[in-house]
Amino acid sequence: MNVTRGFTGRPRVRNDGLPPGQYDAGDDWPVLSAEVTPDLTPAEWTFTVDGLVAEPRTWTWDEAHALPPSAYEGDIHCVTSWSKFGVRFGGVSLDAFLDAVRPAPEATHVVAYSHTGYTTNLPLADVTGGRAWIVWEYGDGPLPAEHGGPARLIVPHLYFWKSAKWIAGLRLLDHDEPGFWEQNGYHHRGNPWEEQRYSGD
Amino acid sequence: MSVTDSTPSAGFTPPTRFAVPGRIAVSNRAAATWQRATLTEVRRETPHAATFRFAVPDWEGHLPGQHLMLRLRAGDGYVAQRHYSIASPPDDTGHIELTLDHVDGGEVSGWFHTVAKPGDEVEVRGPLSGFFAWPGDRPALLVGAGSGVVPLMSMVRHHRARGLSVPLRLLVSARGPEELIYASEYGAETAPVFTRTAPEGVPVGRVSAAHVAALLADRPEGGWEAYVCGSNGFAEHASRLLVDAGQPVDRIRIERFG
Numbered sequence: 001m002n003v004t005r006g007f008t009g010r011p012r013v014r015n016d017g018l019p020p021g022q023y024d025a026g027d028d029w030p031v032l033s034a035e036v037t038p039d040l041t042p043a044e045w046t047f048t049v050d051g052l053v054a055e056p057r058t059w060t061w062d063e064a065h066a067l068p069p070s071a072y073e074g075d076i077h078c079v080t081s082w083s084k085f086g087v088r089f090g091g092v093s094l095d096a097f098l099d100a101v102r103p104a105p106e107a108t109h110v111v112a113y114s115h116t117g118y119t120t121n122l123p124l125a126d127v128t129g130g131r132a133w134i135v136w137e138y139g140d141g142p143l144p145a146e147h148g149g150p151a152r153l154i155v156p157h158l159y160f161w162k163s164a165k166w167i168a169g170l171r172l173l174d175h176d177e178p179g180f181w182e183q184n185g186y187h188h189r190g191n192p193w194e195e196q197r198y199s200g201d
Numbered sequence: 202m203s204v205t206d207s208t209p210s211a212g213f214t215p216p217t218r219f220a221v222p223g224r225i226a227v228s229n230r231a232a233a234t235w236q237r238a239t240l241t242e243v244r245r246e247t248p249h250a251a252t253f254r255f256a257v258p259d260w261e262g263h264l265p266g267q268h269l270m271l272r273l274r275a276g277d278g279y280v281a282q283r284h285y286s287i288a289s290p291p292d293d294t295g296h297i298e299l300t301l302d303h304v305d306g307g308e309v310s311g312w313f314h315t316v317a318k319p320g321d322e323v324e325v326r327g328p329l330s331g332f333f334a335w336p337g338d339r340p341a342l343l344v345g346a347g348s349g350v351v352p353l354m355s356m357v358r359h360h361r362a363r364g365l366s367v368p369l370r371l372l373v374s375a376r377g378p379e380e381l382i383y384a385s386e387y388g389a390e391t392a393p394v395f396t397r398t399a400p401e402g403v404p405v406g407r408v409s410a411a412h413v414a415a416l417l418a419d420r421p422e423g424g425w426e427a428y429v430c431g432s433n434g435f436a437e438h439a440s441r442l443l444v445d446a447g448q449p450v451d452r453i454r455i456e457r458f459g
């Protein structure tokens with residue numbers, strides 16, 4: 001690509017935590033959902049894991065809160081180019097839910113879906129081994145509705161569109177099925193360190 | 202590009218109702234390829250916004266409502282990239298227009314507003330994202346604020362250029378008349394709302410339930426497809442008004458500029 005005449009950009013800050021093409025959004029936390037923020041109370045919220053599992057199961061708010069607590073503290077990266085450093089999300093590791101349903105050996109992928117019907121696809125390996133959480137706290141408070149509250153999925157090592165807001169469930173599959181943004185031209189995996197933004201990257 | 206009613210792949214359907222089914226199947230090739238865009242014209246719209254016209258010879262075409270990714274490169278290889286909605290209607294052969302707000306301290310919009318001149322080259326990839334696209338088929342209720350009117354204007358222009366008879370209404374919010382982007386282009390389809398200053402006799406205030414009720418009152422056959430665009434604060438406010446007025450959530454599409 002050619003140099004853009006007269007463009008210098010902001011002073012460079014060396015930041016090893018910043019994936020290529022990303023910038024530090026500081027205190028901002030942009031909201032980019034495509035749908036109306038749902039009016040969902042904790043009492044109405046449920047989380048289901050089914051598909052290729054030994055024992056499909058649905059958790060209520062209280063049942064999910066009875067699982068061992070786990071928090072993510074670190075960075076998040078959005079495909080629209082902002083990253084946010086040192087955030088804290090509290091909830092339960094997705095492993096705790098998956099251990100309870102016992103995935104079948106042939107399960108390779110999941111589709112995560114929201115109470116709004118939003119979907120996103122992930123390899124099972126990306127949501128196991130302490131790399132994904134169901135969370136209901138941001139910082140010290142409840143997760144705000146526009147950011148996915150009462151509860152969302154977070155998979156912080158991938159671009160944040162994979163971290164489905166208003167999470168309703170996971171379906172385990174033996175193949176990959178593109179979700180909402182993936183059908184709209186976005187990359188199937190979305191690894192920020194490899195800048196996998198759009199299909200073909 | 203093809204128009205679809207549901208999601209392109211007939212695979213897993215969540216038990217929850219799908220809020221925003223895609224309208225079109227998007228080209229993955231267009232989304233993946235960076236193309237050169239040459240600035241050919243700059244038009245001032247308001248004190249804080251200007252329209253930038255580009256020649257993009259290999260542009261494969263877009264639908265109203267879609268956006269693109271644009272990038273600038275500095276001498277040391279540093280790259281800044283941002284999303285911008287496409288303001289021009291389809292069929293403007295080989296040309297596209299973007300309208301950019303001058304954001305205080307903004308890296309990319311700052312370059313456009315203080316440095317850019319015709320002849321300059323940037324790179325774009327797109328069009329991207331099908332969910333906010335309007336193929337011109339269903340009645341469209343458009344609600345935007347500030348530069349959020351940009352993708353909606355592409356729809357208005359498309360509606361006019363094609364002489365479409367399908368109903369289309371635009372509710373556009375601006376701080377004042379001098380901040381209203383595309384002010385001279387609006388016709389009977391548009392109702393402006395001014396939040397800070399207004400001409401004599403025009404009320405000042407936010408988009409309200411009364412504005413939305415007036416729009417929803419003349420319901421076309423098949424109902425409206427609503428498109429909301431602007432800052433997150435505006436999108437939350439306007440989409441809630443629409444829901445409260447009875448517009449189904451699965452027929453409200455929201456583009457948030459962050």
Ligand SMILES: Cc1cc2nc3c(=O)[nH]c(=O)nc-3n(C[C@H](O)[C@H](O)[C@H](O)COP(=O)(O)OP(=O)(O)OC[C@H]3O[C@@H](n4cnc5c(N)ncnc54)[C@H](O)[C@@H]3O)c2cc1C
Binds near residue numbers: 283285306308310459
């Ligand atoms: C789908 C989509 C469509 C869009 N369409 C349009 C459109 O049609 N028209 C339009 O005008 N905009 C549009 N936007 C917004 C656009 O993408 C940019 O966010 C906007 O132009 C600002 O970019 P910038 O580089 O000028 O500002 P940035 O440099 O990104 O700055 C934005 C703000 O953040 C602060 N900031 C950010 N990074 C830093 C940093 N490292 N250090 C200090 N301060 C920082 C700046 O001071 C400023 O207040 C769209 C956004 C999306 C997601």
